[in-house]
Amino acid sequence: MTTLYHNPRCSKSREALQLLEEKGETIEAIKYLETPPTRQELSQVIELLGIKPIELVRTQENDWKQNYKDKELSDDDVIDAMIAFPKLIERPIAIKGTQAAIGRPPSNILNIL
Structure with a gap:
């Protein structure tokens, strides 16, 4: 099973x-x-990555x-920002078992299969 944090747009x-x-x-x-x-899910994704x-934030977004x-933001502040504005989360993120990858480029996700 591979989990994909996905934005169809x-x-x-x-x-x-x-x-x-x-x-x-x-x-x-x-x-x-x-x-x-959730905060716990996002923290786990960051740990797996x-x-x-801050490396998971889309810093060019208006939000x-x-x-x-x-x-000056702590790691917790940055996580709070992504929870408040999910659009800030870099995408896509694939997770398989204990491995995760950001799909920029999409072929990066092949490394965890």
Whole structure:
């Protein structure tokens, strides 16, 4: 089972979903804008990715620029921002077992299969 944090409006996310389907993966697609992750889920994703929370933020989004840009934020503050504005979460994110990958480019997700 591969979990994909997915935004159907994002071309990279759609490409990642298609790659997983072509590989015959059983997929749980989570439309994270409709069903945002909890703090615990997001923290776990960040841990699986092995990154700092800020590395998962889409810093060019207006919500980031208007509310957080140029502010000193702790890791918890950054996670709070992504929970408040799920659009800030980089996408797509694929998780299989104890491995995770950000699908930028979508082919990155093949590394965890």
